[in-house]
Amino acid sequence: MYHGPLRTTTPTTRINDDLIHDEYSHELLSKHQEFFIGKNYRNSSIVGEKNSKTTYFNASFLEKSFVYVITETVSEYPYPYLSEKTWKTILCKIPFMIVGSQHSLKQLKEFGFKTFDNWWDESYDNLPTTKERISHIVKNLEILSKLGLNELKQIKKSTIPVLVHNYEHIKTFKNTDLENIRNNI
């Protein structure tokens, strides 16, 4: 049966990296991508399997860092897209910044989670392009990099109420989310 034209890509893919095409990004990539492309690297503190379904929620090594910069599955995308990378960070009680779609933090807040606007500028979440969001996040890191480890430890300690709230809330959210399915199907 002829069913009219369907849409696909060659080669087939679900991710359109070409949506990031501004001049600044192009120049930055031209300068640095040779350092990364075609290479694998893993800091020696990182343990566990890459994206293993059995180990990806056991990431206690993340505790050794002050903040987790989550590079989500997509960044230039019409909707917030949250994967195990974000859930893992909440579960491990690590402060985070998200390199992802616009309004990823807003979505998390709508779910009832808290984020870290008391400690650094989270207005990156509202910026419309990936380039702007990334620049803003790296600027945050630049500012934090001026602090010593002891200061970072103190700041991280002050984030504990948010980290604990989020950990506790993930259980509430799971229950509410299942209830939401029950009520809306």
Next chain:
Amino acid sequence: MGLHEEAVDIINQKYNVLDFIDLVEFLDPEDLAARLMQYASREFLSNERLVVLHHDTDYYESLNSTGYNIYNFFRLCANYDISLNHVLFITNHYGIKSEIKNVEKQICNSSSTTVVYTSQWYDFPKWEHIENAKEQHNTQEISMLYSCLNGQARVHRLLVLSLLREKDLLDKGMVSYHFKN
């Protein structure tokens, strides 16, 4: 299947599910056509449902366009005369309802698909994962400013790493990347 068992049970308790169609399995739209063809012009009983699972990313030509998976699914429903009243669309794409309503209207002249948002997919922690993480939050072990773990090469990940390198921040982080094909 990508949806958590608990969520699947809730759906199965309410409906006689004829099929769980996980769009992640249909990179080639002809395979989706073959799967849907069996329901062409079917007269559904009132409690029968086709459940569509949409949890992986879709391909968008621009941020205002229609995702290819979404387009293909509704294109095929129109061509196979599949009743959208009996389609349950489960997704983690919060906000996608208006895109679906538009494409339904344009292609199917209908707006009857039930869209339900959830985060309960395979990559959301199970109860035991949550319980196991109970004691975790040792703030005294910080040795790095940040961590940034990267799986497959994507432009936004390359951009982050490039900018971190540009600003001499790369060695202040616990970084990984797996960009070798």
